[in-house]
Amino acid sequence: MTGGAVRRLLFSFGTEEELHALAGREAEEREESGPAMKTTRTGPRAFTVTFESEEELREEHRVALSVGGLRLPTEEKPPVFTAVAVTLRGPFGAEVAVKGTVVAPLPDGVALAVEGSGDALLETLLARSAPGTDGGEKDQSLWDRIRGLSRMEKILLAAKAERNERALFLQDNDPQVLQSLLKNPRLTLDEVVRVAKSAFLTYQTAELILKTNQWAASLDVRVALVHNPKTPPVFALRIVPTLPEAELKSIARGAATSMALKQAALKRLQGGG
Numbered sequence: 001m002t003g004g005a006v007r008r009l010l011f012s013f014g015t016e017e018e019l020h021a022l023a024g025r026e027a028e029e030r031e032e033s034g035p036a037m038k039t040t041r042t043g044p045r046a047f048t049v050t051f052e053s054e055e056e057l058r059e060e061h062r063v064a065l066s067v068g069g070l071r072l073p074t075e076e077k078p079p080v081f082t083a084v085a086v087t088l089r090g091p092f093g094a095e096v097a098v099k100g101t102v103v104a105p106l107p108d109g110v111a112l113a114v115e116g117s118g119d120a121l122l123e124t125l126l127a128r129s130a131p132g133t134d135g136g137e138k139d140q141s142l143w144d145r146i147r148g149l150s151r152m153e154k155i156l157l158a159a160k161a162e163r164n165e166r167a168l169f170l171q172d173n174d175p176q177v178l179q180s181l182l183k184n185p186r187l188t189l190d191e192v193v194r195v196a197k198s199a200f201l202t203y204q205t206a207e208l209i210l211k212t213n214q215w216a217a218s219l220d221v222r223v224a225l226v227h228n229p230k231t232p233p234v235f236a237l238r239i240v241p242t243l244p245e246a247e248l249k250s251i252a253r254g255a256a257t258s259m260a261l262k263q264a265a266l267k268r269l270q271g272g273g
Contacts, residue, residue: 039073039109040190040220045082047072048190050089057091057125064111065118070100073109075244076219078102084112090125143168155180162186170194175202182208189218196224196231203232210235223247229257240264 037060038050049072051057064070070086078084082102089095098121100112114121146168149157158169158180169181170191178195181187182205192215195205206225210216225231226239226247237260240248251265 037073040193041074041076041218042087042189043085045078046085046087047074048087048089050190051091051125054091054126057122061118061122065114065121068113068115068118069103070098070112070114071106071109072100072112075223075246077105077110080104086112086114088121088125090127092127094125094127096121096124151176159183166191170198173200175200175205178202179205179208182212189215189221192218193220193224196221197228199230201225201228201230206231206235210238219244226251226261227257231257233258233260236261237264240268243268245269 037052037056040048040050042048049070051060060071070088072084072086080102084100084102085097086100087095087097098114098116100114102110103113104111142164146154146157146165151174154169154172154174154177157165158172158177161169161181161184163186166181166184166187169177172178178198178200179202182192182195192209195201196209198205209221209225215221222239222242226236226243236257240251240261243251243265248265248269252262252269254262
């Protein structure tokens with residue numbers, strides 16, 4: 001993206017002060033209206049943004065996508081003019097990959113200039129199977145098939161499941177199924193984050209995640225683990241020194257799952273190592 005295009009986008013967004021004020025208002029509105037779109041870091045300069053609802057997607061289009069922009073919520077903020085790759089995921093499962101350039105910092109992330117037509121992106125991300133179509137019948141058939149498997153069959157299938165099958169296994173309440181899912185070579189980083197957040201996380205599952213360098217290197221995975229009350233304290237405390245200051249402050253202010261974790265975050269902030 002050219003410097004002129006970036007400057008035009010900055011003008012459309014407003015001044016840096018206006019950007020911060022807008023982000024603050026959006027944050028207040030999100031707290032009132034429910035969960036905000038989710039961002040998963042999938043590489044050094046790669047992110048996946050998931051819109052949880054059609055309303056959320058349309059609002060982002062109204063505010064930013066329609067003028068070639070995107071608000072990217074992220075703790076680790078790339079510098080201005082950094083090129084990034086973003087996978088946008090719509091509320092009904094549609095995905096589209098776009099290239100972006102960081103144009104300004106925001107309180108909760110960064111503002112991007114993204115390539116492509118905002119209207120076309122909106123249309124693509126809102127795509128879904130119409131009720132009663134073959135796609136809907138296949139989804140129901142898949143759900144029925146997975147639900148009808150024995151426990152051992154689920155464990156065996158999870159290790160080689162396709163993406164649509166993995167989406168169902170991620171909701172399973174059997175820790176052995178989740179652990180088997182982690183052995184699937186096609187598992188994506190955002191799927192690992194979902195396992196890390198699971199209410200059915202076990203010691204063995206958390207250990208496997210942290211022993212896999214690619215997953216342990218992801219801030220989103222570590223944050224998911226440290227905020228999951230099912231994560232064994234020994235692992236949560238090991239994660240604390242690897243977290244950015246903003247996350248440490250969040251834990252110290254009361255987001256900790258235990259007093260030991262809160263004390264470890266406070267000690268880190270005070271320079272106690």
